Amino acid sequence: MTRITILLFCFHFALGNRSFAQCCASGNPFISDAEQPALQSRVLTAAFTYRYSHSEQFYHNDSPCNDLIFSQTANVNYAELQLAYGVTKWLTVMGDLGYFFNKTLHTEGQDPMRGYGLGDAALYLKFNLYSNAKARFTISPSIGMKFPIGVFDQEVDYVKLPISVQPSSGSFKYFANVFISKGIAEKMALAGFVSYEYAQLIESENFYYKYGQQWIGAIYFNYKIIKSLSLDLQIRNEYRANATRENNEMVESSGYNVTYFTPQLTYAFKYNWYLSAFGDIPVYKYYNGIQMSLGYAVSLRLTKKIDFITIRARHQANKTSN
Amino acid sequence: MNRSIFFVLISAFIVFSCAKEKSEKTTGDIQIQSLTATFLTVKAWDTTLITMDATGSNLKYAWEANHGDFKGSGKTVKYAAGECCVGLNTITCRVFNDTGEASDTIMIRVKTHYGH
Numbered sequence: 001m002t003r004i005t006i007l008l009f010c011f012h013f014a015l016g017n018r019s020f021a022q023c024c025a026s027g028n029p030f031i032s033d034a035e036q037p038a039l040q041s042r043v044l045t046a047a048f049t050y051r052y053s054h055s056e057q058f059y060h061n062d063s064p065c066n067d068l069i070f071s072q073t074a075n076v077n078y079a080e081l082q083l084a085y086g087v088t089k090w091l092t093v094m095g096d097l098g099y100f101f102n103k104t105l106h107t108e109g110q111d112p113m114r115g116y117g118l119g120d121a122a123l124y125l126k127f128n129l130y131s132n133a134k135a136r137f138t139i140s141p142s143i144g145m146k147f148p149i150g151v152f153d154q155e156v157d158y159v160k161l162p163i164s165v166q167p168s169s170g171s172f173k174y175f176a177n178v179f180i181s182k183g184i185a186e187k188m189a190l191a192g193f194v195s196y197e198y199a200q201l202i203e204s205e206n207f208y209y210k211y212g213q214q215w216i217g218a219i220y221f222n223y224k225i226i227k228s229l230s231l232d233l234q235i236r237n238e239y240r241a242n243a244t245r246e247n248n249e250m251v252e253s254s255g256y257n258v259t260y261f262t263p264q265l266t267y268a269f270k271y272n273w274y275l276s277a278f279g280d281i282p283v284y285k286y287y288n289g290i291q292m293s294l295g296y297a298v299s300l301r302l303t304k305k306i307d308f309i310t311i312r313a314r315h316q317a318n319k320t321s322n
Numbered sequence: 323m324n325r326s327i328f329f330v331l332i333s334a335f336i337v338f339s340c341a342k343e344k345s346e347k348t349t350g351d352i353q354i355q356s357l358t359a360t361f362l363t364v365k366a367w368d369t370t371l372i373t374m375d376a377t378g379s380n381l382k383y384a385w386e387a388n389h390g391d392f393k394g395s396g397k398t399v400k401y402a403a404g405e406c407c408v409g410l411n412t413i414t415c416r417v418f419n420d421t422g423e424a425s426d427t428i429m430i431r432v433k434t435h436y437g438h
Contacts, residue, residue: 070367110393157395158384164406206414207388245389245409252434253405290366290405290435 027146027169028098028119029053030216030238031080031299035179035193037138038128039086042308047082053280053297059287071108072292077101078119084126094124094142098150100167115165118150120173136183146173163209171202171211187224193217193236212241212255228269232278234262242288253289258282272305350421352378357415357426359401366435369393369402372428374415384416390432403432 031049039045056073058065082096098119106112124144131138150168154161163170177195184190199211218236225231236259243254264278280297287293355375364370374383374397383397389411390403401413411432416425 068367113391155384155386158382159392159395159399160384160386162387162391163389206386206412209388249409251406252408 027148027167027173028080028096028122029076029078029297031301035191035218035220037131037140037179037181038090038092038126039084040307040309041086041089043086044306044308045082045084045303046306047084047301047303049080049082049299049301051078051080051297051299052076053078053294055292055294057293057295058290059285059293060290061288062284062286065290073106074104074292075106076103078103090128092126092128094126094144095122097121098167103165103167105162105165113156113161113165115151115154115161115167117154117167119167120146120169121149122146136181136189138181139178140180141176141178143176144174146175148172163207169199169202169211170204170207170209171200173197173199177216189220189222191220191222193220208246210244212243214238214240228267230266230268232262232264232266234260234264236260236262253287253291255288256291257286259284272307274301274303274305276301276303348422349424350378350419352376352381352417352419352422352424354417354424354426357428359413359428359430362429363431363433364402365433366405366408367402368435369400370430371398372401372413372415372430373398374417374426376417376424378417378419378421380419381417382419384418386414386416388412390430401430403430405434408432408434 029051031051053076054073055075056071058068058072078098078100080096080098082094084092084094086092098121100116100119103115104112105114122144124142126140126142129139129141146169148168148170152166152168152170154166175195175197177193179191179193181189181191193216195214195216197214197216199213201210202208216236216238218234221233223231223233237257238260239257240255243251245251259282260280261283262278262280264276266274266276268274276299278299278301280294280299282294282296285293353376355377357372357374359370359372361368361370372385376397381397383395385392385395385399387401387403389407389409390401390413393400393402403411409432411430412427413430414425414427416423418424
């Protein structure tokens with residue numbers, strides 16, 4: 001009964017409390033599933049994530065802005081491949097690569113603007129700073145960098161698309177974060193995540209722009225419903241400072257402070273396959289100036305985990321028994 | 323071994339470079355007459371028509387803006403920019419054909435829609 005109540009609560013929250021947050025920015029979106037601690041040594045995980053997001057509401061500060069003379073909607077179909085490997089018991093190397101099937105801006109009465117193609121690639125180093133299996137307590141800081149390897153100069157009929165629909169972010173980004181997890185009961189865990197991102201200046205012949213720095217803070221509650229099914233409830237706040245343009249002029253209608261509720265269900269299949277479904281639902285938002293805001297995002301993630309030490313041990317055991 | 327891998331990865335984080343190449347192209351038979359706009363100052367989301375007048379054979383027109391976006395293509399395009407792009411924006415038109423290319427820029431000031 002308790003399980004059903006929790007599921008119904010999530011379902012109600014996911015469908016009934018929809019509000020709007022950030023729309024399009026160049027580069028890969030933040031994939032907001034529950035963060036994981038550093039991997040154990042010789043463990044490989046490969047994850048494929050698909051994400052759909054929809055936006056249509058403009059916001060002025062913390063209120064919907066309905067007096068614009070036109071209407072716009074945006075939708076993004078995005079996929080990301082992530083690989084992580086536990087090089088040692090204290091170091092995990094992670095990499096990911098994003099691809100946009102489309103990043104489309106529809107304006108009433110106009111042809112839609114559609115960007116697509118390779119987004120950014122990222123490389124992270126995640127450290128197992130502290131881990132106490134008995135207390136189920138871990139601290140895993142990470143550092144990382146995003147590489148703008150994807151498409152940033154996409155054009156249609158020789159007309160360059162605006163930066164908001166370009167797949168790549170066009171600049172290097174650096175980030176550091178820390179993930180802390182603590183088991184609080186047999187089937188429950190609490191976790192926290194804080195991340196900082198610094199974007200380098202985008203500078204080209206005809207372009208000068210710098211995204212503001214970004215802070216993300218999240219609290220996760222994890223509950224194992226049954227052996228193979230777990231639920232994560234996440235509250236996450238994303239803050240981005242104002243961007244700057246030519247002559248270090250501040251872009252007034254840039255930057256935001258948005259709080260999301262992200263419910264997630266993960267099912268563990270046989271042979272270390274995992275399937276997760278999660279959604280981003282903004283519950284509070286504040287946009288500097290007037291900006292289009294993201295409505296909601298839904299994601300599916302398929303993960304395969306390979307433990308090479310276990311495989312080797314099994315192989316050797318088989319050899320011995322033969 | 324593990325330490326070596328770690329230092330290689332750290333190095334990959336720190337060491338990177340990007341080289342920019344700039345090639346000189348001739349204008350061929352292209353001559354730009356003018357690059358004009360119906361309005362040089364517009365409010366956010368309002369539009370201005372920008373026209374490139376150039377002579378030459380089989381001309382093609384490429385448009386680029388540092389902020390804002392275009393509707394249409396060819397020698398005349400409609401330019402508009404939202405609140406994100408308030409400021410003095412640079413629009414570049416590149417005209418090209420088989421003989422060469424030429425370009426010109428025009429500045430459009432975008433003011434906030436709510437005027438303060």
